Amino acid sequence: MLSELNRNLHEQIRSIYAIRSSLSLHGWDQECKMPLGGGSTRAYVMSELAGVLHKTMTDSDFLLKLEIGIKEAEPLSEWHACLVAMQRDCVRKQRIPLDLDKSLVHAASLAQQAWVEARQHGDAQKFLPMFRQLVHLKREEAQCLVAPGQSLYEALLQTYEPGMTLAALEPVFDELEQGLTSIVEELRASNRLQPPPPFPGTFPKAKQAQFLHDLLPRIGFEMSRGRLDESAHPFTEAMNRNDVRLTVRYQEDNLLDAYFSLLHEGGHGLYEQGFLDEWNLTPMAEAVSLGVHESQSRFWENCIGRSREYWEGEYPLLQQYFPEALGSLNLDAFLLRVRAVHPSPIRVQADEVTYNLHILLRFRLERMILEGELGVDDLESAWNNEMQRWFWLTPDHLNEGYLQDVHWAAGLFGYFPTYTLGNLWSAQIREAMIIQFPRYHEMVRDGHFGPIIQWLREKIHQPGRKLSSVELMRSATGMELGAESFLKYLRERYLLPQ
Amino acid sequence: MLSELNRNLHEQIRSIYAIRSSLSLHGWDQECKMPLGGGSTRAYVMSELAGVLHKTMTDSDFLLKLEIGIKEAEPLSEWHACLVAMQRDCVRKQRIPLDLDKSLVHAASLAQQAWVEARQHGDAQKFLPMFRQLVHLKREEAQCLVAPGQSLYEALLQTYEPGMTLAALEPVFDELEQGLTSIVEELRASNRLQPPPPFPGTFPKAKQAQFLHDLLPRIGFEMSRGRLDESAHPFTEAMNRNDVRLTVRYQEDNLLDAYFSLLHEGGHGLYEQGFLDEWNLTPMAEAVSLGVHESQSRFWENCIGRSREYWEGEYPLLQQYFPEALGSLNLDAFLLRVRAVHPSPIRVQADEVTYNLHILLRFRLERMILEGELGVDDLESAWNNEMQRWFWLTPDHLNEGYLQDVHWAAGLFGYFPTYTLGNLWSAQIREAMIIQFPRYHEMVRDGHFGPIIQWLREKIHQPGRKLSSVELMRSATGMELGAESFLKYLRERYLLPQ
Secondary structure (H helix, E strand, C coil): CCCCCHHHHHHHHHHHHHHHHHHHHEEEHHHCCCCHHHHHHHHHHHHHHHHHHHHHHHHHHHHHHHHHHHHHHHCCCEEEHHHHHHHHHHHHHHHHHHHHHHHHHHHHHHHHHHHHHHHCCCCCCCCCCHHHHHHHHHHHHHHHHHHCCCCCHHHHHHHHHCCCCCCHHHHHHHHHHHHHHHHHHHHHHHCCCCCCCCCCCCHHHHHHHHHHHHHHHHHHCCCEEEEEEEECCCCCCECCCHHHHHEEECCCCCCHHHHHHHHHHHHHHHHHCCCCCHHHHHHHCCCHHHHHHHHHHHHHHHHCCCHHHHHHHHHEEEEEEEEEECCCCCHHHHHHCCCCCCCCCCCCHHHCCCCCHHHHHHHHHHHHHHHHCCHHHHHHHHHHHHHHHHCCCCEEEEEEHCCCCCCCCCCCCCCCHHHHHHHHHHHHHHHHHHHHHHCCHHHHCCCCHHHHHHHHHHHHCCCCCCCCHHHHHHHCCCCCCCCCHHHHHHHHHHHHCC | CHHHHHHHHHHHHHHHHHHHHHHHHHHHHHHHCCCCHHHHHHHHHHHHHHHHHHHHHHHHHHHHHHHHHHHHHHCCHHHHHHHHHHHHHHHHHHHHCCCHHHHHHHHHHHHHHHHHHHHHHHHHHHHHHHHHHHHHHHHHHHHHHHHCCCCCHHHHHHHHCCCCCCCHHHHHHHHHHHHHHHHHHHHCCCCCCCCCCCCCCCHHHHHHHHHHHHHHHHCCCHHHHEEEEECCCCCCCEEECCEEEEECCCCCCCCHHHHHHHHHHHHHHHHCCCCCHHHHHCHHHHCCCCHHHHHHHHHHHHHHHCHHHHHHHEEEEEEHHHHHHHCCHHHHHHHHHCCCCCCCCHHHHHHCCHHHHHHHHHHHHHHHHHHCCCCHHHHHHHHHHHHHHHHHCCCCCHHHHHCCCCCCCCCCCCEEEEEEHHHHHHHHHHHHHHHHHHCCHHHCCCCCCCCHHHHHHHHHHHCCCCCCHHHHHHHHHCCCCCCHHHHHHHHHHHHHCC
């Protein structure tokens, strides 16, 4: 039986999350449905909603009630965790002036639209003025949020990975870099860095869409609480646990782009649908961090989706569905395409070996931009230098260079490292599952995902924001943050004979 | 140069319209995209937004500023009209308690979802409990809004047709009923009440969609500021003048359903896109009334779209596009289908002669429901009695009976009569245009719509809410509200030899 105070707090928290949910819908719609001409009004409407959110989250009466509620709540209870997480978000909100908060949402919406235009015209100048303004505002935001001893970058990293420090991150990333470089070297030395051969036929878009719609429920995604659309860049946006939206894009000459995007976004979607209904529209029905979020997508996309056992079960189905393109291709020839490792300019097309090098590159550049060590006008040449150093290539086009990702245009500085955290954690999850389920490989081969989904639900999804990301992963897998599991997994899959 | 006060007022008005715009997006999305399982959370999110809107519109500081602003504004100026319209809406909002306002939005969202379910299962019991609750809340709302001497129904009518009274409406509706009944009698006597013959071929959905997407710009709708989707029931929803969304539905055996829906929704869309950009997100970029809104849709759908001259120009195009279904059908045979008059249980499929009888039926029933003279449990039998009396038929199914329209499920009591007002005004607009443009018929035949669109823009769209609907139509057409033009137009088209 909730007290009057707690009922009141619960109602106000739901109210805050209702506005957040509304902002999510506007974001999804802007990507998927909004006509171009609606852009500037949309930016304004979203900044007004951000203003409403700001006022609600910084209301002094609410903050006082939160304080009392936390003191009265039973320590270690879900309710206590819910209030503490809410308080954390509100305190961070409080440190950002209302006008800055609204300006950030406004500038990010416009910069994203400018980014789309710059990509269409191959003209960075359409993007750079808005981007410069956005970087300026993000620095202001970081200055409001920074704690003693933190760097500006670290302050923004907290938005996506609460509690994470550069001191914890850097040694792991260094170990990872060394390991990845040595794997790439070994593949290069044995002439195994090869782009995938093209498919001998095509995959009609409508058939791809049908297949993927049917695939989603098989991995546990409920279509009654979600949907699948097409967009220029695949993403997942959840309004709340009961309305989770995934997007993919289709290439008719290559099924794998959409297929692996679907497994990836499906993994994100399972997380969002997996919170407990009783906590809907509260921090307890919210991802603990983006790193953990990415661990869910990469677990399905890579750990499961690029395993031989998965395709032993799945490939015959796929062959039947696309006889023209796949009829003449045996499983090994198909796996050659699924697991080709080769340097590529594009992050989202990168294989799982080189992928994290793309992230490390961005991680370093965005720190320099935010700390004022790299001007936005010098970004292109800095980018190209790094691409040469890591991948021995120069992008042909801006859209394959620093304009390839929307993140910076959306103001998401500090977001990229969470991708790598997700990869590291996904391998730890796989390792823990193999211990837990002696028949793990057969379950994957047979598409018998029930126990796997149940494990993820209980250990990762349902706890919401009760623990920090590092604590959650420790409790789920028994392991500390590190690169070891991931490197071992890659070496097994890519260096040992299969 | 705006004063500080006026700048402030303008910003606050835009802020209010930003929340309204956000509610529109949620409504559109609920109809077109939302997964079923997202329904109850959506209802909650919308009621929270309604709460934000309520608080913003009833803020005493804002209302005080509005008062001063109106006194200071130049009488008869656009700015004065903008403030007066805003004040009217705020004062009405003030009369409805916050909790009731939120409950209304919540109940309407749920009742609409229950309506969808009841239709799916052919089971009124899935709808009636939610509907009863909604009627109860609408009566409460009416009691808050009712002015001395007004009926409850009249109080709600003001929401959609500000300034309209039953005293003005009823004699016009009576005249209309007499006129329509006599036209129907004459057609019946000469055996000309005949359903349209089926088409000799089909119209593939994808081709229909392509044709209609191409048609929209030809009637002046800008695709860069709007979009066209498919939904169970055609509608138009504008987020603002720069983001106007139309929907139609496709029937492969009958192109006319989608085609005329498109002209209809296109007319609504032109109105929404036609406001001046400088007034975007204010009452001056908002329809003066739903009656005037409907005059725009019916002008395109019927006055233009069912005229012989329109099809003289358009039909060859259509025949070329759908040779299988239309190749063997000459213009007269096609017009027979476009203009078939016959009693039908379904309002949205009704011809333009019997259409307003459907409205009069609903107008009478909804008054009785709202005034407490008819219980929701007795609605079905009352409906069926009226259908017998007017159309000599009984609906086969609830979905062809009182569950056919979403309006009552959405709480839109007092909305239906605006459809008939729109029909009456559309005929007056046509009459005024024929006087204004001696070559009107040729313009329509040649698809030379520029001057017609310009006339509508200047006389109807751009004034926003500066005048009342009756004043606006008087200033545009020189005519008073009445049924004469409409009846004359129907008699010419349906009783005279063509």
